Amino acid sequence: GYDIAKLLKETGDTTLDIGFVNTASCTSAITYIDGDAGILRYRGYPIDQLAEKSSFLEVSYLLIYGELPTEAELEDFTERVRQHTMLHEDLKSFFRGFPRDAHPMPVLSSAVSALGTFYQDSLDPFDKAHVEISTIRLLAKLPTIAAYAYKKSIGQPFLYPDNRLSLTENFLRMTFGVPATDYDIDPDMVKALDQLLILHADHEQNCSTSTVRLVGSAHANLFNSVSAGIHALSGPLHGGANSAVLEMLDGILESGGDVDTFVKKVKNKEDGVKLMGFGHRVYKNYDPRAAIIKKTTDTILNKDGVGDPLLDIALQLEQRALEDDYFIERKLYPNVDFYTGLIYKAMGFPTKMFTVLFAMGRLPGWIAQWREMIEDPATKIGRPRQVYTGETERDYRAIGDR
Ligand code: ACO
Numbered sequence: 001g002y003d004i005a006k007l008l009k010e011t012g013d014t015t016l017d018i019g020f021v022n023t024a025s026c027t028s029a030i031t032y033i034d035g036d037a038g039i040l041r042y043r044g045y046p047i048d049q050l051a052e053k054s055s056f057l058e059v060s061y062l063l064i065y066g067e068l069p070t071e072a073e074l075e076d077f078t079e080r081v082r083q084h085t086m087l088h089e090d091l092k093s094f095f096r097g098f099p100r101d102a103h104p105m106p107v108l109s110s111a112v113s114a115l116g117t118f119y120q121d122s123l124d125p126f127d128k129a130h131v132e133i134s135t136i137r138l139l140a141k142l143p144t145i146a147a148y149a150y151k152k153s154i155g156q157p158f159l160y161p162d163n164r165l166s167l168t169e170n171f172l173r174m175t176f177g178v179p180a181t182d183y184d185i186d187p188d189m190v191k192a193l194d195q196l197l198i199l200h201a202d203h204e205q206n207c208s209t210s211t212v213r214l215v216g217s218a219h220a221n222l223f224n225s226v227s228a229g230i231h232a233l234s235g236p237l238h239g240g241a242n243s244a245v246l247e248m249l250d251g252i253l254e255s256g257g258d259v260d261t262f263v264k265k266v267k268n269k270e271d272g273v274k275l276m277g278f279g280h281r282v283y284k285n286y287d288p289r290a291a292i293i294k295k296t297t298d299t300i301l302n303k304d305g306v307g308d309p310l311l312d313i314a315l316q317l318e319q320r321a322l323e324d325d326y327f328i329e330r331k332l333y334p335n336v337d338f339y340t341g342l343i344y345k346a347m348g349f350p351t352k353m354f355t356v357l358f359a360m361g362r363l364p365g366w367i368a369q370w371r372e373m374i375e376d377p378a379t380k381i382g383r384p385r386q387v388y389t390g391e392t393e394r395d396y397r398a399i400g401d402r
Pocket of ligand 1: 236237238239241266273274275276277278279280281282330332335336337
């Protein structure tokens with residue numbers, strides 16, 4: 001009921017771009033995406049090469065410092081991260097304070113902002129040494145926090161990090177290990193998890209990364225900015241999609257495995273049902289990460305004793321959607337999350353933990369983007385305008401007269 005063109009003029013020729021569909025908020029030299037061609041590169045390196053040949057820590061280094069490390073640089077970086085995996089003992093009481101069934105995402109984001117309070121002498125966003133130590137602390141401690149959030153939810157004791165292990169091995173052991181018991185590390189699972197973390201490590205100005213930059217643009221420290229990013233990621237349209245996919249597959253299986261009826265519901269937009277794990281704001285051809293994950297899904301789910309009837313439902317859904325005009329016309333293809341949940345489930349993670357794993361993967365991207373934003377002299381505090389559509393001026397009326 002309002003004239004948008006007139007309102008825009010009145011607001012000083014403001015641009016209205018709901019959801020920032022066409023508006024770039026910054027310049028960035030970190031991640032390149034060509035949505036139409038299905039291309040994703042970190043610092044110029046194609047995602048498939050990194051997923052196949054690199055490791056999560058090496059990719060973290062690449063995103064944050066701009067170049068692939070030499071052997072000596074990677075060793076030094078790995079060692080620095082290794083030295084900071086433990087949490088301050090007092091932080092443990094933080095986990096104890098949450099109800100047992102607390103969702104691990106708010107536990108994760110709360111613990112990350114709490115973490116900053118332990119390092120109040122090194123939080124200056126413009127002190128390079130402070131930023132560097134905060135970077136290492138976050139990279140090292142987030143897996144420990146994530147594992148503690150999980151242990152808390154199942155009522156088991158926390159395991160200290162075992163720094164003879166790699167970051168990913170350590171995380172799996174802290175999550176699934178039991179004190180005073182050997183934990184057998186499955187190298188296929190380690191490789192798959194490391195690869196999933198790489199695939200999630202950055203994705204330019206997505207909702208959580210934009211949040212990290214926006215919060216940081218007010219000169220909030222790295223811990224608080226990342227904590228805000230974790231909250232953004234928790235939404236079902238963003239990082240929450242991987243668990244929503246599994247819930248969707250479970251629902252279809254429970255109601256008899258009828259894929260066609262479900263697809264019909266989606267197409268008729270019944271009760272707002274969507275095909276979760278499909279569609280992307282930027283990829284309108286295919287999500288290159290989904291293709292890599294699909295291969296890994298095959299490897300993990302074909303391992304002895306790991307198969308899952310949900311995989312069959314996922315494959316059928318994908319097949320139906322790829323042949324159906326509704327999805328073709330709207331350029332809806334599987335995104336990174338369509339298969340990740342199945343792998344996480346096969347690894348033994350409960351659905352609630354899926355988005356936590358996404359956060360662990362996205363962390364180096366958030367850090368790299370925050371650092372780029374802070375170091376860029378062109379950065380200004382993020383402060384969008386609006387187009388006001390409410391009442392014009394009116395006089396206050398006493399409560400008895402309303
Ligand atoms: N299932 C069914 N229909 C869909 C889906 C879907 N998954 N996604 C989009 N559509 C339809 C919309 O209803 C709309 O139809 P219309 O033109 O008839 O109104 C059309 O496709 C365009 O969709 P938009 O919502 O305008 O696309 P947008 O770019 O805003 O949304 C998003 C992208 C949020 C990812 C959307 O595709 C979606 O909700 N997907 C499901 C959730 C999901 O998988 N999210 C993970 C994203 S990837 C990530 O965060 C890592």
